[in-house]
Amino acid sequence: MSFPHDxxxxxxxxxxxxxxxxxxxxxxxxxxxxRARADRWPRLRTQVAGLDLPNPIGMAxxxxxxxxxxxxxxxxxxxxxECGTVTxxxxxxxxxxxxxxxxxxxAVINRLGFNNKGLDAFADRLAARAxxxxxxxxxxxxxxxxxxxxxxxxLGMGRVWKHASYVTANISSPNTPGLRGLQExxxxxxxxxxxxxxxxxxxxxxxxxxxxxxxxxxxxxAAVRDIAELALANxxxxxxxxxxxxxxxxxxxxxxxxxxxxxxxxxLFQISTHALRLFAQALGGRLPLIxxxxxxxxxxxxxxxxxxxxxxxxxxxxxxxxxxMVARVLDELDGLLAAEGFDHVAxxxxxxxx
Numbered sequence: 001m002s003f004p005h006d007x008x009x010x011x012x013x014x015x016x017x018x019x020x021x022x023x024x025x026x027x028x029x030x031x032x033x034x035r036a037r038a039d040r041w042p043r044l045r046t047q048v049a050g051l052d053l054p055n056p057i058g059m060a061x062x063x064x065x066x067x068x069x070x071x072x073x074x075x076x077x078x079x080x081x082e083c084g085t086v087t088x089x090x091x092x093x094x095x096x097x098x099x100x101x102x103x104x105x106x107a108v109i110n111r112l113g114f115n116n117k118g119l120d121a122f123a124d125r126l127a128a129r130a131x132x133x134x135x136x137x138x139x140x141x142x143x144x145x146x147x148x149x150x151x152x153x154x155l156g157m158g159r160v161w162k163h164a165s166y167v168t169a170n171i172s173s174p175n176t177p178g179l180r181g182l183q184e185x186x187x188x189x190x191x192x193x194x195x196x197x198x199x200x201x202x203x204x205x206x207x208x209x210x211x212x213x214x215x216x217x218x219x220x221x222a223a224v225r226d227i228a229e230l231a232l233a234n235x236x237x238x239x240x241x242x243x244x245x246x247x248x249x250x251x252x253x254x255x256x257x258x259x260x261x262x263x264x265x266x267x268l269f270q271i272s273t274h275a276l277r278l279f280a281q282a283l284g285g286r287l288p289l290i291x292x293x294x295x296x297x298x299x300x301x302x303x304x305x306x307x308x309x310x311x312x313x314x315x316x317x318x319x320x321x322x323x324x325m326v327a328r329v330l331d332e333l334d335g336l337l338a339a340e341g342f343d344h345v346a347x348x349x350x351x352x353x354x
Contacts, residue, residue, distance in 0.1 A: 269294025298332020
């Protein structure tokens with residue numbers, strides 16, 4: 001079944017990365033994508049922050065910035081899909097070219113800069129899904145020129161709350177100047193306090209939704225402890241660890257390795273999994289973690305889970321393997337869990353530290 005999609009993936013790799021991305025989204029919207037039942041693996045059913053997931057493999061934010069193809073991605077086998085990052089006002093992002101494949105390193109560097117069509121278009125598409133199944137989250141951010149970035153997050157959360165399965169505040173993109181400063185203790189305390197206040201009336205009007213925070217991998221242990229403490233104090237429901245990295249590991253060989261922007265894909269795996277372990281240690285099971293960065297097969301997915309992730313997300317590996325990879329990852333993960341004697345994926349969460 002995946003053979004034609006594998007051919008399409010190879011054809012897309014002949015295009016400029018941003019054109020290939022646009023074409024892939026078009027193909028998914030036109031229902032040319034692969035089909036796999038997300039609930040085909042009973043061992044992989046799990047629950048994260050009150051969300052019932054058919055499996056723990058999610059589509060990370062960044063692929064579907066404008067909420068154009070969440071149902072096609074769910075049909076490919078993803079257990080959940082996170083759309084965005086969306087900002088209140090539409091913005092073009094940074095000058096092109098701004099996506100670079102590092103094929104030899106199974107990696108990507110991007111400096112997109114939250115390019116998206118804005119909150120109105122996003123919220124309308126999300127609302128149009130009303131009544132359909134599947135877990136679709138909304139990842140919200142701030143406009144580059146915003147005079148009050150926390151207000152952008154409050155506005156974004158308010159607009160998507162009614163129709164999103166969950167909301168993620170993305171404070172960790174390296175491609176909007178100053179955005180990662182929101183991870184510093186004082187700024188984060190202000191942001192999370194404002195989100196907590198705005199959440200109460202939304203919950204009263206439309207019901208409860210989990211609220212997540214997406215953090216960078218480039219954090220020291222003190223910052224990890226601060227973020228963990230503030231996340232707990234402000235009632236967050238999970239942390240997503242992590243976004244892309246500004247680091248450039250010495251082993252990179254691609255000619256594009258010095259491009260500015262966030263590095264993702266295979267070289268991010270060790271960096272992001274180290275950050276995941278630090279958060280798992282700081283939180284001690286008090287808050288679920290979603291692991292992102294370098295997930296490309298069942299083995300890397302299981303490694304994230306054993307390091308403390310209740311679910312994982314991927315994106316960059318699809319650039320090289322196509323959306324048909326989702327079913328392969330799920331098959332591999334199911335087989336690995338069975339081989340290690342786990343009856344249920346939740347039993348493996350944090351297993352390496354037990």
